[in-house]
Amino acid sequence: MADHTSFRGDRLRDALRVYVLTDRQLSRGRSEQEIVAAAISGGATAIQLRWKIGPLREAAKVGPELREMCRAAGVLFVVNDRVDLALALGADAVHLGDEDLPLAAARRIVGDDMVVGYSPATLLDAIQAPRLGADYVGVGPVYGTSTKPDAGEAVGVHRIEEVARSLSIPVVGIGGITADNAAPVIRAGAAGVAVISAVVAAEDVREATERLARAVESAASGVT
Amino acid sequence: MPRVIPRLHLVSDSRVCGLDCFSAVALAAIAAGADAVHLREKTTPAATLLSMATALREQFGDRARLFINDRIDVALASRAGGIQLGETSIPVAVARALAGPDLMIGRSVHDVEGARRAAADGADFVIAGHVFETASKHGEKGRGLQFIEMVVAGCPLPVIAIGGITPERVPEVIRAGAYGVAVISGILAAPDPDRAAWRYAEALESSG
Numbered sequence: 434m435a436d437h438t439s440f441r442g443d444r445l446r447d448a449l450r451v452y453v454l455t456d457r458q459l460s461r462g463r464s465e466q467e468i469v470a471a472a473i474s475g476g477a478t479a480i481q482l483r484w485k486i487g488p489l490r491e492a493a494k495v496g497p498e499l500r501e502m503c504r505a506a507g508v509l510f511v512v513n514d515r516v517d518l519a520l521a522l523g524a525d526a527v528h529l530g531d532e533d534l535p536l537a538a539a540r541r542i543v544g545d546d547m548v549v550g551y552s553p554a555t556l557l558d559a560i561q562a563p564r565l566g567a568d569y570v571g572v573g574p575v576y577g578t579s580t581k582p583d584a585g586e587a588v589g590v591h592r593i594e595e596v597a598r599s600l601s602i603p604v605v606g607i608g609g610i611t612a613d614n615a616a617p618v619i620r621a622g623a624a625g626v627a628v629i630s631a632v633v634a635a636e637d638v639r640e641a642t643e644r645l646a647r648a649v650e651s652a653a654s655g656v657t
Numbered sequence: 658m659p660r661v662i663p664r665l666h667l668v669s670d671s672r673v674c675g676l677d678c679f680s681a682v683a684l685a686a687i688a689a690g691a692d693a694v695h696l697r698e699k700t701t702p703a704a705t706l707l708s709m710a711t712a713l714r715e716q717f718g719d720r721a722r723l724f725i726n727d728r729i730d731v732a733l734a735s736r737a738g739g740i741q742l743g744e745t746s747i748p749v750a751v752a753r754a755l756a757g758p759d760l761m762i763g764r765s766v767h768d769v770e771g772a773r774r775a776a777a778d779g780a781d782f783v784i785a786g787h788v789f790e791t792a793s794k795h796g797e798k799g800r801g802l803q804f805i806e807m808v809v810a811g812c813p814l815p816v817i818a819i820g821g822i823t824p825e826r827v828p829e830v831i832r833a834g835a836y837g838v839a840v841i842s843g844i845l846a847a848p849d850p851d852r853a854a855w856r857y858a859e860a861l862e863s864s865g
Contacts, residue, residue, distance in 0.1 A: 488745030489727075514703070516730035521751045532702030538734040 439546040448509040449625035451646045452479040459634040475642025479509035496522040540566030574608020590621040597622030612644035616652035663693030664837030674845040685851040687721045690858030697726035710735035749778035772812035787820020802833040809834030827860035
């Protein structure tokens, strides 16, 4: 199916280990380029361009540079919500939520090479996701979070375990995850952890990413 | 569908006419002669937009071209006939690369420079406005017919005028060089949308 540059298949699980989402409002005035460069040097394995405010035209301008930084580092480059932006930037992946383009429709327009991630609203949604074209699912909020006020009640690591047991595609935990509480998420069966504020709001983005990456690594090696 | 640039564009606005109401109005407008219908719903989630677009496209068949505002992905997924991009959207050249040659691309412009760029980047037409004061723009003063003349002079693409255009004003807008008109509240908020659409179509017809 996928050619050698695609992250679909065997490479995906490792690429989801330390997954950093951008958030302009939480970045303390720093540019996306600055945040992403620091996160990559700290060991991020995936970067998601998450463009919640401001014109998409600007994302189309910032995106190519982020895309190249990720490519050079072998990091998975993900675009949130907008399949058109993901296609325009040649992203490795697009991440869709409940109200975004449905998985099957997205898969039809992105073709076979692009990874499609999905945030299921229910366990049933999660179980159906692979058949509809999802390559991984994001599950959360694992812990309480202030970044996504609409994310709902914390579901706990129990939900990670439940979803990971039911699916053969990788599961990524998201929501309130930090270096200090990442280990239980990995031990519950997540392939990786996704963070926003724990990294992008940190004073030292690189150091924050390193701490998170270490926590994930040691939890993962404890599992195997 | 023939690649003729549409002349009478109906644009949705769910504040005036919800998406349920819009489908009925759009079909009546098409029967009256509207040849383009735009889904312009900036706060509607993509999933909802896609089902709406797919339903409209099936109802329209090849009687009118469906344009999706801003979301190229929804346009592609619904196999719409076109996309309408604004100043904050993904740039026209990028959109053209994604959309291929068949999808029609309109660009909304508020100055001559934007219209020139749209032409250079591969748009098929521009929607320029707003020409007259309109309820859709919260009573902002219109840019006037002069604005249409300027855009027509400065840009080789067909210019669709938008903003407060009543059927009575269609002739002067066409005389100013516009190729067609786009209408929101003139049809959606009319007591008889069907009749309003006929009047626009007739006015365009008789303005040549």
